[in-house]
Amino acid sequence: QKEVEQDPGPLSVPEGAIVSLNCTYSNSAFQYFMWYRQYSRKGPELLMYTYSSGNKEDGRFTAQVDKSSKYISLFIRDSQPSDSATYLCAMSAPGGGNKLTFGTGTQLKVEL
Amino acid sequence: GAVVSQHPSRVICKSGTSVKIECRSLDFQATTMFWYRQFPKQSLMLMATSNEGSKATYEQGVEKDKFLINHASLTLSTLTVTSAHPEDSSFYICSGDETLTDTQYFGPGTRLTVL
Numbered sequence: 001q002k003e004v005e006q007d008p009g010p011l012s013v014p015e016g017a018i019v020s021l022n023c024t025y026s027n028s029a030f031q032y033f034m035w036y037r038q039y040s041r042k043g044p045e046l047l048m049y050t051y052s053s054g055n056k057e058d059g060r061f062t063a064q065v066d067k068s069s070k071y072i073s074l075f076i077r078d079s080q081p082s083d084s085a086t087y088l089c090a091m092s093a094p095g096g097g098n099k100l101t102f103g104t105g106t107q108l109k110v111e112l
Numbered sequence: 113g114a115v116v117s118q119h120p121s122r123v124i125c126k127s128g129t130s131v132k133i134e135c136r137s138l139d140f141q142a143t144t145m146f147w148y149r150q151f152p153k154q155s156l157m158l159m160a161t162s163n164e165g166s167k168a169t170y171e172q173g174v175e176k177d178k179f180l181i182n183h184a185s186l187t188l189s190t191l192t193v194t195s196a197h198p199e200d201s202s203f204y205i206c207s208g209d210e211t212l213t214d215t216q217y218f219g220p221g222t223r224l225t226v227l
Contacts, residue, residue, distance in 0.1 A: 008153075036218070043118075043205050043218035044156070088155060098144065098209050100216060102155045 003027050006089055006103030015112055019076040023089035023103045026070065030091040030101070033065050035074045038086045038105065047087075048074065079110045114140045114210045118219035125196055126227055133191045133222045135206030141186035142208030146216065147179070150203040162189045196226040 006023045013019055021035075032051045036044035048063040050056045056063045062075040072091075076083055089103040115138040125131050135145055143164050148156040160181055161169045168181035178200075180192040193200055203223050207216040 032214075034215075041203070041221070041223065043116075043207075043220045046215060046217065049213075049215055097161060098214055098216065099146070099158060099161065104155045107153075 001026060003101050004089065004091060004103045007106055008104050010107040010109060012109045012111060013079055015079060015081060015110055017079050017110070019074075019079050019083070019108060019110075021074040021076075021087050021089075021106050021108070023072050023091075024070055025072075025091060025101075027091075027093065027101075028067075028070065029093035029096075031094055032092045033063070033072050034090045034092075034100070035061075035063055036088040036090060037083075038088060040085075044088055079108075081110050081112060084109045114138075114208065114215075114217040116142075116206065116208045116217050116219040118206055118222050120222060121220060122223045122225075124225045124227065127197055128195055130192055130194045131196055131224060133193075133204055133206075133224075135189045135191070135208070135219050137187045137208035137210075137217075140208065140210050140212075140217075142189075143186060143211060144209040145183060145189040146207045146209070147181060147189075147191050148205045148207070150205060150221075152203075156205060159191075193224065196224070198226045200224065201226045 035048040038044040053067045060077045064073040086105040088105040090100040119134045145162040147159045159174045162183040170176045183189040205221040207218045
């Protein structure tokens with residue numbers, strides 16, 4: 001079993017839809033959670049960083065963490081074609097030297 | 113956010129040659145940098161952790177003599193793929209660990225093609 005599970009998609013939605021992206025993890029030591037967006041042939045770009053259970057909002061993006069269920073989500077409201085990318089969840093544990101463990105990434109396509 | 117650059121962005125080389133990839137943190141100091149490789153439609157796999165002024169720590173299965181890492185300053189780490197072979201063709205991405213926020217910022221990646 002992988003430490004971090006993420007549905008690879010692809011996920012196709014119409015413009016304006018609410019997108020829900022999810023990851024589950026098995027290592028209870030993970031305390032820091034991140035979402036990265038990666039466009040084709042580019043490096044990942046940090047979208048959200050959170051370390052506590054609950055919701056964190058930034059513009060059209062909301063990150064949700066449920067440590068009791070070992071489940072994290074990223075919601076994108078009013079999705080745009082420019083949101084089409086691969087979304088990677090990542091997480092790390094305290095004392096781990098900030099080493100990140102990534103999910104496989106979910107490929108998202110927002111269609112006009 | 114903090115900016116990390118990589119050079120070159122793309123390189124094509126012949127089998128048996130060595131290739132050096134540079135990773136620079138442009139507006140912050142990175143005591144720690146990480147090197148990843150990514151195959152098509154797959155996630156990032158950590159290769160090694162590079163610490164300024166000390167030897168890199170390699171992940172299991174990564175040959176340290178093949179992937180030489182040097183982190184000579186707080187803003188520069190280099191990865192040298194020695195005696196490259198076609199199976200080394202991949203997308204190599206570095207990241208810098210921004211100490212104040214304890215966040216990794218990624219470079220744009222280097223696509224290596226070994227013929």
